[in-house]
Amino acid sequence: MSTGGAFGGNRGLRPIPPEKGIFPLDHLHECDTEKKEYLGCLKSSANKSEQCRHLSKKYLQCRMAKNLMAKQDMSELGFSGVKELDSTGDTNNE
Numbered sequence: 297m298s299t300g301g302a303f304g305g306n307r308g309l310r311p312i313p314p315e316k317g318i319f320p321l322d323h324l325h326e327c328d329t330e331k332k333e334y335l336g337c338l339k340s341s342a343n344k345s346e347q348c349r350h351l352s353k354k355y356l357q358c359r360m361a362k363n364l365m366a367k368q369d370m371s372e373l374g375f376s377g378v379k380e381l382d383s384t385g386d387t388n389n390e
């Protein structure tokens with residue numbers, strides 16, 4: 297008889313969480329606005345994420361600011377050279 301569970305399960309080893317990819321859920325909806333902007337952009341651009349990278353960056357910055365994920369330099373997350381856009385869609389020179 298197996299003690300491992302239906303699909304191999306826990307065989308006495310402690311699971312080790314991954315370094316990236318797992319972070320607290322936004323139970324208090326602190327970054328919902330940013331999330332909805334990003335998802336709306338994806339929907340309107342036929343899921344072409346490169347057109348919505350500025351909103352993805354904004355969402356991750358919100359999560360870092362609210363301690364929903366570890367603070368990290370945006371260039372380490374692949375956002376070097378991604379400009380912020382204002383509400384008119386013009387790039388901001390900051």
